[in-house]
Amino acid sequence: MTTLTTRRAIAALLFVAALVLPASGALAVCNQTAASTADTALWNTHGCWQAFFLWSYKAYDQRSSDWNNRGWNDACNVNLEFPKHWNAAYLVTYGLQDQNCCSWHGTADYRALGEAAGSDFHTSLYHTCSDDNCCFGSFDPHLIGPDEISTHCPLYNATATNGNPGSRAGDFMHEGWRGWLHKYNWNNGSYGGHRCGTPGNCTAKDACDYFYFHGVGAYAFGALYQTDGTANRFHSPNQVQVEFLCDVADYSNSWVPASVRQSAKSDADARAAARFINGPGYKCGDPRPW
Amino acid sequence: MSRGSRVALRSLLTVLFFTSFTFARSAEATEKKPQPPETTTPAGSRPSTIIKELAGRKPPELTGTGDAAKKSVSGFIDWAASSTRDQADIVREAVAGAGRNQDIMAAFCHEAFEAQPVDHSRALVVLSLIGEARSKHGEECLAKFMALPFPEKGTVVDGEILEQTALATLQAKAIDGLAYLKRDTADKIVFEAIAKHPSRIVRAEGIAAYLYNHEYSDRAKEALKPYVRKDELIFLDRVVKREGEQKESFNRRLEAYLKLHPELRPPAPEKAQPEPGKPPAF
Secondary structure, eight states: OOHHHHHHHHHHHHHHHHSSSSSSOOOOOOOSSSSOHHHHHHHHTSSSHHHHHHHHHHHHTHHHHTTTTTTTTTTTOTHHHHHHHHHHHHHHHHOOOTTTTTTTHHHHHHHHHHHHSSSSOOOOOEEEEOOOOSEEEEEEOOOOSSSEEEGGGGGTTTSSOOSSSSHHHHHHHHHHHHHHHHTTEOOOOTTTTTTTSSOOTOOOOTBBBBOOOTTTTOOOTTOOOOOOOSSOOOOHHHHHHHHHHHHHHHOOOOOSHHHHHHHHHHHHHHHHHHSSSOOOEESSSSOOOO | OOHHHHHHHHHHHHHHHHHHHHHHHHHHTTOOOOOOOSSSSSSOOHHHHHHHHHOOOOOOOOSHHHHHHHHHHEEEHHHHHOGGGGGGGHHHHHHHHHTTOOOHHHHHHHHHHTTTTOOHHHHHHHHHHHHOOHHHHHHHHHHHHHHHHOSSOEEEEEEEEEEHHHHHHHHHHHHHHHHHHHHHHHHHHHHHHHHSSOHHHHHHHHHHHHHHHHHHHHHHHHHTTSSOOOGHHHHHHOEEEEETOOHOOOHHHHHHHHHHOOOGOOOOOSSSSOOOOOOOOO
């Protein structure tokens, strides 16, 4: 009987532990000591808008278990990842002008790509954060339940080139577009969804795409998901990212701070020069210093 | 308790334990109604109100010498980093006026080198301001920035070395300022970067900035040809989406560019796996 009682006690203990322990308790976290000038400048335009993050965590399907040591309970601390994530979401939701004359694509496209809801752009997904420095972001299809977009530390560290709201949101587009490729069964390359090596004019090893050139106005706002199955009407992840970053740089609303626009332009130009096999992609805006 | 009862109870407990464990984990993994994020910060005004206030803020004056100059420059950078698109001309006029003040330009230069390793977006803003000042003091600073050693190793992320990209994007901004000067001494640095800089990002920006500052003329293209690498001549013809340009104009130029360079046409996209029931491609 004593043995049985002991076994019962162990089983009960394990049962309680299974209920209490979080599913993913990441211990390491990104650099949480600072926010970049661009993050701070954008943040100051809303001063921590609580109604927004109470909406956006649902729109991006973020869960406390994934973000609990990254600012979930300190959502107005711009040094932490969760606040930086929703700062980028705020830029996507309100930041663009949607100019028929000139923008590549519209807010309807960019929101649908980044947000969680299943649509013509991708099946449903949720957002997590990762300490893995392999990459800026990742897209992981799941057999059961929604797919996963993860944004990694180089998008959150102030010292990194991409640690700014435009680049972070640009990665929502990049990974969201990988969701599009997955939904419609397109093969964009065997190395994590990109081409291997440094083919053609691409210098970013194992992160190369084709650029499918199109004119301004070729896609109505909200129709970015469309393709005719040929190179005439198609996009790659890096291309969608460059077009979004150019729209932030050149056709964002006037109140979007200069540091956000400049960082977006810098990222777009660097990607356009280095990441396309048949590159360079478009260069956005005039290269005047200010 | 009989032996049979004990075995049955043990089995029941085991099944209950594993079932509970599995449910607990999967409930966490597919959390349907997560606990909402929270803060102890009191709610403030709506962005529409805040933005109006920010847009009305006057820029700090760029004056003084010594410590006063440093203080005024630091405040000006903070303001400029947050400035709106409609305030661009105010920024341009302010820095152009300050270009002859050696102490002010020295303070800008100090800020650029201070920000470079710690805050990339601030460094970008400062280099833009130095370039826009179009001054001899600014030229010296940008030349010094271009001379920063380019890292050979670092953290590899998504096919790039982060430290290289960080410096390359900042040096690309410095190149914009040097080309904007339209001085022989500054152009010499631009040409050198186009020919020899280890990063394509900087070489590409050098070409774009020189062409922009010479109205994309054929003469400017000819002047660049001796410096451009053979495998990068495409950058001389590259289509730039100019600010404020209407779609009809851009689309015409894009069409001409693709006609001139049919090699840029990508291959047809491929399906990941053959669609069920469809014969393989011939």
